[in-house]
Amino acid sequence: MANDPIHQFQISRWVPIEIGGLDFSFTNSSAFMVATVVAAGGFLYLSTASRGLVPSRMQSVAEMSYEFVANMLRDAAGSQGMRFFPLVFSLFMFVLFANLFGMFPYFFTVTSHIIVTFALALLVIGTVIVYGFMKHGFGFLKLFVPEGVPGILVPLVVAIEVISFLSRPISLSVRLFANMLAGHITLKVFAGFVTSLGAMGAIGIGGAILPLAMTVALTGLEFLVAFLQAYVFAVLTCMYLNDALHPGH
Amino acid sequence: MFVVPAYAQQEVPAGQDAAHGEVIEGTETGHGEGSFPxxxxxxxxxxxxxxxxxxxxxxxxxxxxxxxxxxxxxEVRRDRIAQDLDQAARLKQEADEAIAAYEQGLADARKKANLIGQKARDAAKADADAERRKVEAGLEKKLAEAEARIGEIKASAMQDVGAIAEETTAAIVQALIGGSVGKAEVASAVRSSSK
Structure with missing residues (x-):
């Protein structure tokens, strides 16, 4: 119990709200979503307040994030894809700030809940499907029939393509969720070793040095993972959006 | 991460934890083995x-x-950079034009200077020639005058030579034969012998 690594993912009601038998309470998860959004939005808003022709440091960071995502989207989906820029940028900033917020001790990690990442992934796939059908009508279904496939193989290939398309929201959400969850559990377990060994006296304190070093190293790794997963989420979003724009491959 | 054990929840029954609020069923730790938030x-x-x-x-x-x-x-920055580059290109072109104009002016001036120098040289040469000719003419005149005087002096000297010869002859004749000889005779004798 003292070192329960799962405790950090627990959700507690702050403002209980119940509508139609469903629980819509404002929870610690909701609060950290607000914090994430306020931090990300506040950063982007305040750092660009002076609109400097020569950017300050913070403005430079905001501009870098803008161009980073813009280039990512343009490379993956072409200049037509820029219509989705606000969506991709919001997703990237939300996931990045949520992941980084999770790195603070005692903070809740919004992206460590599968339902959050799955909802974001569904948003992406939903956008792809809706926009794909809106723009290409049934031509969007060409996505599942690659050109140059022999007639006999078509049903098999189509089946594979459909399964791969349907598994996208799952892989997209599970990748982010599992990375955050596993990283935080690992950190917690190693940090727990430090306290439990430390409680065992002089020898224990000596022995605690190893898990302490491990915890420090893992913290660094987790910061990398926090950024990397936000990047991966955004890149895959760009690639899926490319399918909606150019379904014929 | 790093959430320290929720002692509050161990001591206080769920739902009364003021700091963390009520834990959603099943997501509280400790209760219900295998539950995973x-x-x-x-x-x-x-x-x-x-x-x-x-x-x-x-x-x-x-x-x-x-x-x-x-x-x-x-975008403002991109525009500004493009604008600045344009301006720099324009200024460079202006500078190039100014250099070309300067070179042209220099070439013209050099040509003009050569022309003026040539003219001055020619004029000086003409002056010098005229001066020399004048001097030469003066010298020639003086030479001619001098020659004429020499001729005069020579002629008068020759005349004087005749008179001296006559006097000398008269003196010599007087000394030789004693007695005087007529002046006219002596003069004709000298003239005939000197021819």
Missing amino acids: PFEPASYPSQILWLAIIFGLFYLFLKRVALPRLGGIL
């Missing part, structure tokens, strides 16, 4: 609702405020 459907409606609201607002804020502003900043 991320896989507790009881918490899903709340998370989905608040995610939709909060992410929706975030999206709108970025789309309406933050991104246009950032994009505007970048």
